[in-house]
Each structure stands twice: as C-alpha cells, then as structure tokens.
Amino acid sequence: MKSRRRPYAEQRPQDLGGGVWSVPVPIPGNPLGYTLVYAIESPKGPVLVDAGWNHPDAWDALSGGLAALGIDVSTVSGVVVTHFHPDHAGLAGQVKEASGGWIAMHEDDAALVRLMHDYAAEEHESFQSDMLRRAGADPGEVRQAVSRPTPPALPDRRLRDGDLVDLPGRKLRAVHTPGHTPGHICLHLEDADRLFTGDHVLPDITPHVGIYPYDRDDVDPLGDFLDSLDRVAELGPLDALPAHEWIFPDVAARAVEIRHHHDEKLVRLRALLAQRPEPLTIWEVAAMMTWNRPWDDLSPVLRGMAAGEAAAHLRALEARGEVRRVPGVDPVRFQALDS
Structure with missing residues (x-):
C-alpha cells in the first residue's frame, strides 16, 4: 500500500x-x-475526502480522474473537508454545484470560513499589516507580505470530534486534530483500519503550525498539535492516507517521529533565546530559526508564514514557562527565563 512521492505528471488515479x-x-x-x-x-x-485547489486545471484533474475510476462527479453525495485551506477546500463548492451534494467541515474551521466571507478586503489588509508590524517586520516587508486568499465555500454541515460522516454502510469518524488549523480533522475509516490524515500527519514533511495574530496569548496551536499527535498515536498502526506525498503504513510511528521533531525544535529555540541577553521580536526569532531555505531567500509572504510558525513555538515555550513576553512594548518581544 506504500507509494513514494513523484512529480504530478507521473501521478495517476488509483483504486x-x-x-x-x-x-x-x-x-x-x-x-x-x-x-x-x-x-x-x-x-x-x-x-x-477533500477536493483540491480551485483552478480550472485542478477541476479537470478531479473530474477527469474520478471519471477514469468510473465515478461521475455528478454522483458525489458529499465532500468532507479535513481543513479549510484552499488546496483542500477550494473545489468543494464546484463539486457541490455539479452534484448537489453537501460540504462538511469541523465547526471551528467553519467559523473561520464564515469570518473570511464576512471580512472586507480592506479590513483584512489592515489587520494583516498591523499584525506584521507588531511582529517586528519593517514597513517594506509589511507591504509585500500582505495577501488575502479567496475563501472556500461555506459548509452545509458542521462536524465535532467523534461524529460519524454521512456514509451509509461504512463507519467514517471525525477525529479532531487541531494545530495546522483550529478545526483540522483526521477521518478514521473504522471498518478498514485506515486513517485519512489530511495535513496532520505526512510521511516526510511536517505541516505549517502558526499562530495568527502572531502575538495572541490565549491559544497554543503548537501545544494543540502535539497533543493531537499523541491522540493519533493512540489509534495504533493504522494505514495512513495523507493529503500530500504518499500513502504509508503505521501512522502511530510517524506521529511519534513528528512529535520528537518539534520537541527538539523547542529545545533548540529556547537555547537560542537564552544566548541573547536582549529580548527579541518575533521577526528576529524567525530569522534565527532553520527553514527549508535561508531566511534571505524567503519571499515576504513566506517570511510571514515563518514568523507565524516562530510565534507558535514561542507561545508553546511561554505556556511551558520557559520564555516570557516583555510587557508593554511594541513590537512584542520575548526572552528566555532562567532554568
């Protein structure tokens, strides 16, 4: 059941x-x-399970791929979205138009999609610009890093942890795994020992876990993500059907690996902060961390995502009592606490 990641041109629909x-x-x-x-x-x-990016080429691939498997897209009864990101939820609305089917999503991500629909473009740009400024980005980067994705279609059905998806004759259960998004879900096909993992557990890479706004102190998305990994590990060695890369066995073992990766990353980050006598902005911390490319080679948009991930790691350390945010300063700054 295991397959390796290949370029898209080499991918084919599979039974x-x-x-x-x-x-x-x-x-x-x-x-x-x-x-x-x-x-x-x-x-x-x-x-x-998911629908793909909202683009004509993506729609042709989805509808054509289903047809190659003997499935007409008009017969789809529903789309259950693992999370609201555009490469997962983008085509759900078009599938619904073609089939009359439903769209289901966890209630926490559904609330975010509603907020995206209600937020005017200028309000979003102002919100994002102020968030970047408070993180320590310079004005030039702020202007280039602001972006506004097109919101996906609103769901018809809201799922909670443990809910069964409307799938007669099968048992497909929602497992709330927040972190990558607040409402991310994995889907446990209980009658076949399979787990659709979305972006939560991938075979080679790890998902982006950020915090938005960067300086929130009332949530801990990385802590939630780590707890969610523990929960998936408790499900045992199920076959994993992820949204990217390739299908692989033993999701529990991979969840433990990813947890270990982030635990080590937190240790390294605290050590970096402990070496600096002065408090650092989120932007400065992000520039010190290791990414898949050097900081100087990252575009402003990717730097903004990196800052979101740095902020999530700082918040996790703050929740553990290992760093503190300096009160009353703008932009926000963090420093290590004594061991």
Whole structure:
C-alpha cells in the first residue's frame, strides 16, 4: 500500500481497494505539487475526502480522474473537508454545484470560513499589516507580505470530534486534530483500519503550525498539535492516507517521529533565546530559526508564514514557562527565563 512521492505528471488515479480511490489534483505554482483527493464508496454516491485547489486545471484533474475510476462527479453525495485551506477546500463548492451534494467541515474551521466571507478586503489588509508590524517586520516587508486568499465555500454541515460522516454502510469518524488549523480533522475509516490524515500527519514533511495574530496569548496551536499527535498515536498502526506525498503504513510511528521533531525544535529555540541577553521580536526569532531555505531567500509572504510558525513555538515555550513576553512594548518581544 506504500507509494513514494513523484512529480504530478507521473501521478495517476488509483483504486486502493476496499471501496476507496485516490485522485491526484494539481496545486498550480506550489512546490507540494498536488493534493491527494480520496473517494469512498457509498450507496448514496461516493463521498470525497477533500477536493483540491480551485483552478480550472485542478477541476479537470478531479473530474477527469474520478471519471477514469468510473465515478461521475455528478454522483458525489458529499465532500468532507479535513481543513479549510484552499488546496483542500477550494473545489468543494464546484463539486457541490455539479452534484448537489453537501460540504462538511469541523465547526471551528467553519467559523473561520464564515469570518473570511464576512471580512472586507480592506479590513483584512489592515489587520494583516498591523499584525506584521507588531511582529517586528519593517514597513517594506509589511507591504509585500500582505495577501488575502479567496475563501472556500461555506459548509452545509458542521462536524465535532467523534461524529460519524454521512456514509451509509461504512463507519467514517471525525477525529479532531487541531494545530495546522483550529478545526483540522483526521477521518478514521473504522471498518478498514485506515486513517485519512489530511495535513496532520505526512510521511516526510511536517505541516505549517502558526499562530495568527502572531502575538495572541490565549491559544497554543503548537501545544494543540502535539497533543493531537499523541491522540493519533493512540489509534495504533493504522494505514495512513495523507493529503500530500504518499500513502504509508503505521501512522502511530510517524506521529511519534513528528512529535520528537518539534520537541527538539523547542529545545533548540529556547537555547537560542537564552544566548541573547536582549529580548527579541518575533521577526528576529524567525530569522534565527532553520527553514527549508535561508531566511534571505524567503519571499515576504513566506517570511510571514515563518514568523507565524516562530510565534507558535514561542507561545508553546511561554505556556511551558520557559520564555516570557516583555510587557508593554511594541513590537512584542520575548526572552528566555532562567532554568
């Protein structure tokens, strides 16, 4: 059941057995290459897990890939979205238009999608600019880093942890795994010992875990993510069907690996802060951390994402009592506490 990541051009729709199929859907201009959309057989018509990026090429790949497997997109009974990001939820609205099916999403991500629809473009730009400034970005970077993604379609159904998806004859249960987004869910196909992991557990890379606004002190997304990894590990050595890269066995072992990676990253970050006598901004901390490319080579948008991840790590350390934010300063600054 294991397959390795190949370029999108080499990907093909696959029958995975047991009434489950996969369709690779391209993400134009993104190094991830594609999203693996899954279809699960149902007497009411197949249910999709995720839908892919909202782009004509992606729609052709999704509808054509389903057709190659003998599935007409008009027969889809619903789309359950692992999280609201555009490479997962982007085409859900078009699938709904073509089939009349439902869209389901965890209630926490559904609330964010509603907020995105209600937020005017100028309000979003002002919010993002102020967030970047408070993190310590210089004015030039602030102007270049502001972006506003197109919100996905609003869901018809809201899921909570433990809910069963409308999939007659099967048991597909939502497992709330916050971190990558507040409402991220994995989906446990209990009658087949399979787990659709979305972006929560991937075979080679780790998902982005950020905090927005960067200086929030009332949430701990990285702490939530680590707790969610522990929860997935407790499910045992299920076969993992992720949204990117490749299908792999023993999701529990991979969840433990990812947890260890972040625990080590937190230790290194605290050590870096302890070496600096002066408090640092979030932007300065992000520039000190290790990314898949040097900081100077990151675009302003990618620097903004890196700052979000740095902020999540700082917040996790703050929640553990290992760093503190300096009160009353703007931009916000952090420093290590004595061991």
